[in-house]
Structures are given as structure tokens and as C-alpha cells.
Amino acid sequence: MSTIDSITLSVLAGRMEQIADEMDATLFRAAFNPIIAEAHDASHGLYHAQSGGTLVQGKSGLPIFVGVMSFAVQAVIEKAAKDGDLADGDIFIFNDAHIGGTHLSDMRLVRPYFRNGKLFCYLASVGHWHDVGGAVPGNYNPAATDVFQEAFVLPPVRLARAGVVNQDIIDILLRNTRLPQSAMGDLNGQLGALDLGQRRMDELLDEYGDGTISAALDALGDRAETLMRSELSSLPDGTWEARDFLDNDGIVDEPLAINVKLSIKGDRMVLDFTGSAPQCAGPVNIALPTTVATAYVAVKHIFPLLPANAGVMRPIEVIVPEDSVLSAEFPAPTGGYTETILRMIDVIFSTFAQAVPDRIVANAYGTINALSIAGKRSNGQPWVMFSFYGGGHGASIESDGLNHGNAPISTATIPPMEILEAAYPVMFRTWALRPDSAGPGRRRGGLGAVYEIEVLEENGAEAFLFGERGRFAPKGIAEGQEAAMNVFSYENDGAWSHPPLSSKMRGILLKQGEAVRLETPGGGGYGPVEARDTSAIALDVARDLISAEQADMTYGSGWRGVAL
């Protein structure tokens, strides 16, 4: 192995990141389904030839994939080792979440990159497909009790062997989705991204030589580790614990604990999830790869300058007991993994907030709120409107939280209301901020939102919701307070009702002119309410972001009479 000077390394780090970014951009442009094209629910990168560890990953993909993709590559490495015939031009494909993390909607493609007949590294692409079979269109089935009710399951298999695509696999894939055209478009996009990565790697290696790039990849891992150790050293030693709950698993109405103990000693850190709920019946289970990846996402939010490289995890130990909701075994359902990992991020933030409150933000709204409204038009055409909805971000020492942001595990934007209204027979009566939803504190959390959606179709419609935070509110830090909880209601013969499981329900029947109403949580507050500037409170009251009564109750009446 040759060594590499730090300046060349700076240059190469940028070059390789650009390759992964370009793979991201290629898929975003070509993808058919808006979850990839618009919400960027996809990711690409380069992975270590032997360990599968992340070497470089694109900056524009979904944050959660930054940690999880190396598990997909490891699965392929194991498969190839077992079969013993890995060849240049092979491409593997699978969606099995128990092996590769996240959920079955995420289709993973892994391609060994050979150089002069020798395996150099892996290229991989993951993207969230619009539909992969199962009981519910779009695969968010809140009532699933095993993976088979969620989607079809594909283990790692060869989509291409030595450069020749196996059409049989494509035929199987397309027969198992409600949206074959979308699936084919996305698959083509992912293959295009891998082709591009291959070409760019060839060019880079031609330019710099195999030895230099190989040395750079090793050095980048070491550098990531050094950075992480240096960040950890800047924190006090100690042990902190935090606990929060999921409302329920969608099947059994009992809260599920997510518990973490953070220990920092010198330049090492342990995240111990012992004490979390056991594996459950419904789809809020997550597989072990997802848990480790989520730990990475939380850490990167706390230290944003860390690179997307496996070296970051070397000084971090993640402990997850067997039979845990965080290490679910096949075939436990995992379709709602987003809710569980959001709660993991919340508790990790809460432990760090005890150690270094000024460097942490309070909990964000903490639920993805996957809402679909579906029906048949008068001409018999089916329609499904599926989207995620936003909420408030947590406050920090620097500022109030962001109003109506996206989830920490995602960078997805919401489709415009007018696009939804043009595509589906619905009308938004309200699309607004939700007053009194922010977690109070010296800095308040961001506000959640209110969306009220009326069905215009004379045949009516059916609604499905997969949400959380209906029973346990997003928490504040450093004595900051909780935000408002998620509230879902629906109209039924002139009266408003709530689902028995709070924020999860399937098959809600809506007649023409009836509506559903989603009121999303705000973000938690930072610091004690007594320390909030009275003019900031008065301004929030003047803007109707908080009612006068609520302000009096929370902050006292000191804000009254303050001139703006």
C-alpha cells in the first residue's frame, strides 16, 4: 500500500464525493416515481471490497441510507462468497429489509467494481420504489403482522451475470408490483447510475493510478475515525440515559419503550439500547442494520462535519439485545421503520442533551405521518394519493425551531397542494401552521401544521394513516418543554372522530364532502420558559402562533404590554 499526502487526499475526497453525487443526480432525473425523483428517497456510494464498509456516499440522498448501505453490500459479499463465482459485470438486486435494513420498498442494487481483473470496491444504488406488492398499495400497511403482508421479498440475487442482464428477474419483479411501468423506470434509472459510477471510477483510476486511489480510500477511513475520536474527546466522560415511547405497533394498543444509555469515555462511545421493548406484532420493528445506521444518522446530526464513511463508527459501539424491537427477526414486519428510527434519534438527542445541552437541538416532530387517500373515480379509474406530512423542528441555544420542516431521516420536500389537487379528487380546506403546537422554552420549538383534506369524488374514498406521537409528545431539552402531540381526526356523518389507535388506521370511509384533518406535532423547546424574552412571546402572540391564554399559562403574563 502506498501512502498519500494530505493535499492529494483533500483533492481526491472531493472527486470521489462528486462521483457519488453524480450517481444520485442521474437517478433523480431518470426515476419515474416522485418518492425518488422529488423526495430523493435514494442513495449511492462506493463500498469497501472486503468489509463492505462505506467509503464515500453522495450528499443528496436520504440521510438514513448513509449508514445502512454498507449492510446491503455486506449481504452481497456473503452471497458471493457462498456462491464463489463473483465476476466483473455482475449486478445483485434485493429488497429484504432483514438483511439490508430499512423496509421492503427500498430496492438495492450492488455491483462489484473490477479493475484489471481484480475486485477494487463495490458500487451500490438504493431507491424507494412506488409499489412492491403486498396488501396495501404503496406498502405502508399499519396492520401487517409479517413481511409477506407488506410486500414481496427478494433476497440478494443476480440481476446481471458478467454483464448480461437476466430478464427472468425483471419479469418476476414486474409481475409483483401494482405499478410495473414505474418500477421499470426506476430500475433503469438505478442501472444508469451504476453504469455512470463505473465509468467515472475508470476515469479516476486512469488519472491517478490504482495505488493512489486505494491509498486514498484507506486514508479517508482513518481520517473519519480520527475526526470522530476528536469530537468524542471534546465531550465530558459519563453515562446518560433516556427513554421514550412509540404509541403502539398498530396491532396491540400498548406503548413500546425505546431506551438508550449513552456512555462516553475518552474518545470512545457506547450506545446501549437494552431496556427497549421486545419484538412486536406490528410493523414498527426494525432490523439490526437499521438500528446501527440510525445511530450513525443521529451522530452525524450532532456533528454535521463528519464524513459519510464507515471509519466514523470505529470508536462507537452499538449494543442491541436479542428479541428487541430494534433487532427484529425475519419475518417480523418492518414497514413502519421510519417511526421507530425517529424515536431512536429523539432518545439519542436526549442523552447528548444531558451531557452537552448547548450543542444539541430538542426533539423534532417525530413522525412521518404517511397518509394515503384512495378510491375509484366515476369512470372506474382507481386513484391513490400518498404523501408524508411535515411538523416542527426542535429549538436550540441559537434559535427557535424551524416551522414545518421535514423529518431528520429525510430531505424530502412535500408536493405542492396544487399538484395534489390537480392529480386527485381532493381539496385542502386548510394548509397552515398549527398555533399552540410549539414546545415552549427559552427558545421555542418550530410549529407543526394543520392539513384538512376534503374528498370531492362522488364515490367517496378510503383513508389510511401510519403515524406516531399521538400519545407521547416530542420532548424539550435543557428544561425546555414538550410540543403538542399528533392529532388525527376524520368526519363521519357530520361528527369528527379519532382512530382508536390514535395515529394508525386503515380503511376509514369518507363520503363526498367529508374530510380528514391532520394536526402535526411541533418541535420541543430549549431552556426554561422563564428565560424566554418577553418580546419574543408578545410577537408570537401577535402573530397568532400562540394564543394569549396559552402564553399566560405557559410563560406567565410578563409579555402583556410589551411594545413590539
Add this chain to the structure above:
Amino acid sequence: MVGVDVGGTFTDIFVLNETDGTAHVGKVPTSRPDQSSGFLASITGLVPDMGDIAVVVHGTTAGTNALLERKGARIGVICTQGLRDVLEMRRRDRPRTWGLRGEFEPIVDRRDRLEVPERTLADGSIRTAVDLDAVRKAAEQLREEGCAAVAILFANAYANTENEDLAVKAVRDIWPDEHVSCSSEILPEIREFERFSTTALNAYLQPEISGYLGRLEDALTKGGFDGEFMVVQSNGGVMDAQTACHLPVRTALSGPAAGVIAAAYIAGSAGYDNVITGDMGGTSFDVSLIAEGKSMLAPQTSIDFGMVVRTPMIEITTIGAGGGSIAWVDKGGLLNIGPQSAGSDPGPVAYGFGNDRPTVTDANIVLGRIDPENPIGGKLERLDVEAAGRAIEAHVGTPLGLSRIEAAEAILRVANSRMAGALRLVSVERGFDPKRFAFMPFGGGGALHAGAMLAEVGIARAVIPRYPGVTSALGSVIADMRQDFVRTVNVLLSALDADHLCDIMQGHIDDGLAMLDAAKTKFDARETTFELDMAYIGQTHTLSVPIPVAVKDGRARPPTRDQIAEAFDEVYAQTFGRLLPNGIRRILNLRSAITGKRPKFDLTTLAPKNTNPAKPKHTRKVHFGDAWFDTAIYDRLELPVDTIIKGPAILEQPDTTVLIEPGLQGRVDHLGNTIVEKTKGGS
């Protein structure tokens, strides 16, 4: 004809004498806070009698600055019931992917966003007629509260303008001035946040920009000017000042757009139709690609987080690597450039205004590439080379175990690789081979890095314009007059009513041609182009599909569905490789552009007149790679045509330093541009 570009530090002027074909350039300090006095001073310096001027064209950063510095007017919004917060909720994004920090203050306070009963549905049907009493009451309330402008933002107004039309009329009847914007007039396109944001930003800029342009026009008139006063738009075309007062949001990127227009023209005249421009400023490096003489247009941009402007604009990619970008070593031992920047104030360490962290410019200074005795900008007597060197040593050299000089070279290497990344981004990533392109740096600093771009990106040559500091002013003079229109139609191609589409096109043609007719400027030709935003049903991203439309005597003949299908298939296959069998084609928007081609002038009028052979002014020690070279310094403007200067050499002019590295040569072409390329026949 006169072009004026007002920048942060200087106001540049370009004068073209249409009678004798001569051209002159000038530069005066930008006046503050009112830029109009500097504007006038720049003109009177070169053209004593303003009565001689036919056209004044202005490339302006007034709009950009008002947006970035949040210095627009207090404005109010009147909107659909239930939708008061669209501007504040954005598209549910966040400022940065990692960290979850940051908040957002919309340009309109929530107290000034008032709801009225009204609702149009997506199919254009009116579910609730607009309550005009409520509209009037809202307008009066906003006026009393002190709002200087108002924006009317109704849901689905793109599909049917009736409710907005009624509301805007009611408000205009009682509003004391012209500062009333409405979303279907500004941008009749689907997507409420983008439409509302563009409209609100228009209202936000209106009082400020119309006041500014009014002051300029008054001053010009008082000076005896009787010609036409025009403003460059972000799309690279010009509009008359009155239109600019109504649509100030279209000036958001006026200045940079003019620069790209000039670069395209200069490069084309020099024989290079494919060029990548690079404008290096204090905090950023702005890159734009011109293919076959045409600049690329982007449909929208974000001026800042949550401040989206959706109007066609010259596509400019910005990275945070400017002369003032700070070099630092992270905890993992890796050298980084930016995104923090010392800008031009306090500026690099060598300026001595209080910054002590090393910048890219400091590295250039320490290596002798910038003359410390004659700093560009005129603010300073000399540069503090020693202070720059100490800062580089402390912040980069020591942590990396490098000498002062090695550290300065390292800073440039990393900065150059980031700039090269931007060049690759706009070319390679969009399917253009950079080897077919020339690189054209403009602005003050870019020409120091031209050689590095050749080496890093594989570009064959750099073309450095004779006056890189006044490209935006020059671009103002040559820009065409152009008006863009958009209209959402949202229909399956199979269900398209071609006559209806043709009516919309005809409306665009009529409005656009009326604008050209009203202009006093001469046009060589008129051009109308039409594009449809199209996709297969189910697909999210649309493609811009140029469609053939015959326009004769101002009347459009509509294309058939088959022609549209063919045009779509061609673009789709080009973009994605293959078509989708059985895919259903959908048309989302019609985009029309009406252009009046303005006469171009011959750039040879700018060419060097001097024919005496080139002689260096003096020599200076300059560091390249790992050694110091005795480097000849030339006065660039004195170099005769066809001169070839072999590197290492430096060509200096008042606002630009051109660096010719060892192994490269600079050739003066017939227009006075310097072509930097690999030395032929050794050095």
C-alpha cells in the same frame, strides 16, 4: 449606446459609439447608499452630452441585494382562506441536511397575511366566489398598517384567473399606487408555493426597484437624455424600465446574466461557441455553460433559503470558493476551503482590515502571483505579504507540517480542485465533454486560476476577454430584448385542444410583439420560440420540449398532436436513452419567449492599436509548483495582436491579473483577448 453595471465595489460602464463603431470602457466607485450618483458619474465621464445617447441599458444587482439583505418593502398578502401560511411553510424543507438547526423568517409577517373567502378548484371551477368586501377591507387594513405593496395569492389561480382578476381590480381601485401584484399575472403556473413566493418577492421589490429606476431615469432626463432606458433581466434579455418596475423580480440575477451574455458573444467572436464561464468573486465562484453559442436557462432559483424565484434565468452554478474563502484544517487533518469567507470586507489577511484567517487570495499573494505594491481595487496602498504568510503558516502550514510556501501551494491546489469540480458539474454531469469547451474567466480573480482549470479539467484553452472587469456592462449593450411567458395547461396530449393552445400562444405573441413595437430600439430580427413542459403520466420531472410553430405576420399556426408527440419522443429519447412503450404523454405548461434581436457590434473596435513588440515592465519572483521563477510582468493592454508570451509570465491590467504558468503560453488574438493554452514547441 451605453451599458452600465453597478457592482458592490465598482460601477462599470461600456460605451459603444454607433456612428463610428468605436467603444470605450470606464469604471468609477459605486456610490452608496444611493447608487444613482455613481451611475450618472460613470456616464458623464465618457459621454459629456447625454443628448447623444440613444439607449442606456442597466445590469443591476439592486434586486439581488435587496433580497439577500432583506431590504425590500413591508408588504401585505391577501390570500385564500385556509392558506395563510404557504409562504412560511415552504415546501417543507430545511436549510441544511445535517444539524437540524436554523429557523426561517418569511418576507411577509404573519400579521400582514390576511385570508378572504374564495376558492377555485384544480379544474378551474369556482367553488366559492371571491368576497370583494372582504378583499377591500383586507387591503385597507394592510394599507393602514403601513404596507407599501400588496400581493394577491389565490389557490389554483393558474387554472382560472377570475377570482384573482376581480380581487386585483378591487384592490387597484383603492390602492394609492401601482404596487399591487397578483399571482396569475406574475406566474400563471401550477405549484402554489413557487407562484406565491415569486409574486410576493415581486411585491417586496417593487417599491424599492421602481423608486431606484425612477430616480435614475429622472437624473438621465435632467442630464438631457432622450433615449430609451432598459434593464437586463435574469434571462439575459433586456426589458424597458417601465416593465422592470412592474416585474422587478425578473431582475433578481440581472448583473450575472449580463456577464454570461457578454462572455458568449466575446467567445463566439473569437471563434469559440462552446465555453464555460467562471466569475470569481470574494465569496463565490459562479460557473455557467454556453453550448453552440447558447446559454442554458434554469426555470427557477433559490435566492436564499425559502426565497424561491421562478422565472427563466441564465443557469449559473455557484460554489463557495472565492478569493476571500477561508482555508482551514479540520480535526481529521484534511485541508478545506470555505464555505466561510472573509469576503471583500474585512477581506484577505493581506488587506489588514482585521481578518487573521488565511484566504485563497492570501495564498496567491504569498506566492507572488498578485503584485503587493499595486493592489486591485484602489482602496489600499499595498498588501501585507508578511501577515498573509504568517496566517497561512499558523492555520495551514503548522497543522499539516508544511512550510509557508508549501502551505500556500496546497491552498491553491485544493481551491483549484473545488473550482474544477464546479466546471465538471456543469459540463460532464450534463453530458458535455469539457475538452470541447474553452474556459472564460471574468471578474477580477478568475484569470489567476485559468491554467489550473486547463490542467484539472482537461479543457484545451482559456479565453481571457480583453476587459474581464466590465463584461456585465458590455453584455448589457448587446443583450436582446426578450419577454418570457408561461401558462399551465395540464392536459393529456391525446385530449389537447390545439385551438385553445394556439389562443394562448397568440396571446403571448401579441403581448410580446407589442412590447417590441413600443421599444425605440432597432431590431435586426424578431424571434418567437415555444416549449412545452411534458412528461409521461406518472412521471414527476417534466422535459422542456421545443415545438415547431410557424408564425407568419404575427399569427401562430398551431402544431398538430402528432408533431408534438414526435418532438416529445425526440427529446425523451435523447435524455433517457429510450422511450416508454404505451406511455401516456402529458403537457403541463406552455412556455413562450418573444425576442427582438438587437444589432451586435464588431469587437475588433476594442482590439489593441499598439503594434510595438511586447516588452516586460519588470520581473518578479513568483512561485510555481516547488520553485521560484523570475517571472516577466507585462502591461496587458499594451500587448499587440498576435503576441505570444511564454510562461511563466504575468499580464497585468488595472482590474485583472492574468497568470501564465510554466508550460503554458498566452496569445493575443485579433480582438485583444488572451488565449491561454499549452506551449507549442516547448518553452
